[in-house]
Amino acid sequence: MLAEKISGTLVGLWLLVPEHLRLGSWDLLTAWSGIHDPNRLEPRFALQLVHESALCLAGIRQKRSLRLKGFETLNGLPFVATDASIHHLLDRHTVAEAESLQLALGQLRFAQGDYPGDLVLLDPHRIQTWTQRNVPLNKPKKTAATRKTLQTFFAVNGKSGQPIGCGLGSSAVTITQATLPLVERLSAILPGQALLVGDGEHFTLEMLNRLAEHPRFSFLFPMPRHKAVLEEISKLPFVPLWAGYAVAEWEYHLSDSDKAIRVVVQRTGETVENYVYKPFATTSPLPAADLMTVIFPGRWNIEAFFNTEAALGWKRASTLNMNIRLGRLSMGMIAQALVYRLRQKLPEAMRSWNAESIAKKLFSGIDGDIRVKGDTIIVTLYNAPNEAYFKEQYQNLPQKLEAEGIDPRVPWLYNFKVDFRFK
Known part of the structure; x- marks a missing residue:
């Protein structure tokens, strides 16, 4: 031709x-x-x-x-x-060969400067699938109807918005089962320290136990606001930073473990009746206010990545x-x-x-x-x-x-x- x-x-x-x-x-x-x-x-x-x-x-x-x-x-x-x-x-070709391809791609992109800074955003991204298999139904959002989904799990650089790696699984795979192997691949791509920022789904005992021991990665995950947790938080001495905003810290002891995780809490509202608490589990040494007002809001950059790039291959799936x-x-x-x-x-x-x-x-x-x-x-x-x-x-x-x-x-x-x- x-x-x-x-x-x-x-x-x-x-x-x-x-x-x-x-x-x-x-x-x-x-x-x-x-x-x-x-x-x-x-x-x-x-x-x-x-x-x-x-x-x-x-x-x-x-x-x-x-x-x-x-x-x-x-x-x-x-x-x-x-x-x-x-x-x-x-x-x-096998799943392991595809993961090796991603690993080599990530190492090339790191060497070429595509992953500046030390912030890594983690997010599960659920794709609708039309498979005929019997699989557990899942919700892409809390307000959405249940449907058959293929779950993908992405890690994206927080500064450039570029993907570092991804994994996938059926709707039966838990976020812990998928995220921990992804973190291991990240450690082979990123040679330095990194802060992993996830959402509330990442707050699991197994995830916290494993990541708390990671030699190079720290994490920042929102913590579920259970009644017992909120009661404990309400007793903390909060430090006001500006009108309607205060922060506090405490140690959260993991059940069935002797580990204690640092928890930073933000309190918004002017009066006791209007107080809203939002706790985060973290192993980062950064100041609480920086973690909650600067770093965590930047996590939504990962949504910009999905909105901009999803049509390249992670918008829909026909096979499991x-x-x-x-x-x-x-x-x-x-x-x-x-x-x-x-x-x-x-x-x-x-x-x-x-x-x-x-x-x-x-x-x-x-x-x-x-x-x-x-x-x-x-x-x-x-x-x-x-x-x-x-x-x-x-x-x-x-x-x-x-x-x-x-x-x-x-x-x-x-x-x-x-x-x-x-x-």
Whole structure:
């Protein structure tokens, strides 16, 4: 196909090529597939999954084939792999292999500065599934109706909003069962100290016992406001910080354990009748006011991550085969890393676009063509938005990559280089 000129509306997806090279995603996919022969199909099938995620589609193969020219070529293939081929590829790999892929991706992203600071946000994210299996029903929110769900468990950097890792399980899996292995993977990605900020679901005796002994991670979890707890809190000596706000501390002794956990409490309201208490369990040495008024409110940044990026692969699920689902989810994590890097290079007005907007307006919304000249694939985008800005970023791309110390040859495109034109 490279010997022919290709026209289509998916040429914008080729803007991810330099981000692949900068991230090193081809090496990740070949390691996951276990096949290092550059001419084999399996890593290219995985690359197709990454690009499908970037397009925010469950599958592109149902579209008319004429529109796909440019998509399959980007994957180094003369065709679009079938659903059966993709299913068999994912089914040949285990949950442990998908977790290893995420671990390697996280280590690469840490080395490239994607995880600044020491704040890690933990959150369970429940995805509706249409599986025919008999599974316990679950609620995505307290006010929602029960339904069949696939549970995902994410860890996101509190400063950049970038995912560090994720796990998943059926609706029968407890948050403790899922979170503790995720924390172990985090410790292999983040070499320094970190503060884990969760929600009320993370407050379990097993979780507190295990995390209280962690050598590098501390935690901050809201504490259930049971009647006995509130009675104990009401007796504490509170220190007023400003009108209507006071803080206190006490030691909470875990049942069936000799451990005592630091509890910080905020009290809002001006009179006894209006007092509202909110306790937090923590092993952090930071001042109570900082933990409750600065750090914990920042936890809601994880909702911004889900709202912006969920369409890349954690919005809905059709299967509960865990190895297949986690394989797809991990490919979505690679796509998210690529889109994040691309977003940093977009004009300021476009950086706030969510993943679906980027997929619609940039990856599949620009007409263009692809041709070969010598050892370089020339991708031409017609009437691209902010053309001058894109020219500065992408024209003469091989020279720009070489200046960064990156080999501009694209291994899955048989070592052709890629350059861009904007007309």
